[in-house]
Amino acid sequence: MQLVVARIGRAHGIKGEVTVEVRTDEPELRLAPGAVLATDPAGTGPLTIASGRVHSGRLLLRFEGVGDRTAAEALRNTLLIADVDPEELPEGEDEYYDHQLIDLDVVTEDGTEVGRITEISHLPTQDLFIVERPDGTEVMIPFVEEIVTGIDLEEQRAVIAPPPGLIDDRAEIASSRDAAEDDAEDDAEDGSEDRAGDDAEAAPGDES
Numbered sequence: 001m002q003l004v005v006a007r008i009g010r011a012h013g014i015k016g017e018v019t020v021e022v023r024t025d026e027p028e029l030r031l032a033p034g035a036v037l038a039t040d041p042a043g044t045g046p047l048t049i050a051s052g053r054v055h056s057g058r059l060l061l062r063f064e065g066v067g068d069r070t071a072a073e074a075l076r077n078t079l080l081i082a083d084v085d086p087e088e089l090p091e092g093e094d095e096y097y098d099h100q101l102i103d104l105d106v107v108t109e110d111g112t113e114v115g116r117i118t119e120i121s122h123l124p125t126q127d128l129f130i131v132e133r134p135d136g137t138e139v140m141i142p143f144v145e146e147i148v149t150g151i152d153l154e155e156q157r158a159v160i161a162p163p164p165g166l167i168d169d170r171a172e173i174a175s176s177r178d179a180a181e182d183d184a185e186d187d188a189e190d191g192s193e194d195r196a197g198d199d200a201e202a203a204p205g206d207e208s
Contacts, residue, residue, distance in 0.1 A: 002038065003099055005030040006080040008061075011072035017060045018072045020080070023122050025095060027059060030082045040079040047080065096151060105157040106131050106141070109149060114167055115139065117158065129158070139167050 006027075009019035024030045031052060039045030048064040066072055084097065098120045106114040106129065119130035120143075127143040141147060141160060150159035162168075 001084050002081045003084050004079050005082045008075045008078045011069045012060050014069045016066040016068055016072045017062045020059050020061050022059055038081040044078045107157055109161050
């Protein structure tokens with residue numbers, strides 16, 4: 001099985017290094033020196049990693065045969081693809097490969113359907129599930145244990161305990177709007193009652 005493990009960004013310096021957007025939880029394994037990676041577009045590769053280092057929180061790679069900035073810049077936006085055994089599992093007990101999570105159904109703890117995972121976004125601070133809702137819209141769910149409370153690969157589902165506003169933002173907005181309209185109606189009714197009371201008090205004076 002082939003998996004996208006990184007996307008090449010801009011060139012860094014003048015010696016052929018490039019920044020990469022990591023798309024794997026195991027960069028030390030998939031993006032280690034000596035790794036041979038297929039590419040998309042295919043004509044750019046295969047690429048062999050010559051060296052790697054972290055600079056200002058970003059991974060920098062240099063590939064064999066790429067020795068200057070011009071050659072490095074030509075690789076920009078290329079996807080790096082690794083061959084992975086589909087039966088292979090991560091070493092960590094609660095770790096998963098992207099291909100294991102893609103297409104899982106997402107439900108809340110009470111069984112409410114949320115949608116289907118279509119993509120895993122690997123950010124510097126955390127990973128995100130990109131979930132497509134039944135209506136076609138998308139919601140991003142942080143892959144943290146406080147929110148994702150269970151992954152059941154046999155049942156092909158992820159169970160979440162979303163905090164308020166994460167998946168029901170539209171409902172909360174509608175609720176807030178309705179509450180505001182109710183308050184406005186109450187204020188209007190109170191104003192009408194006050195005016196009616198004033199008129200009633202003023203009536204005897206008019207008769208005199």
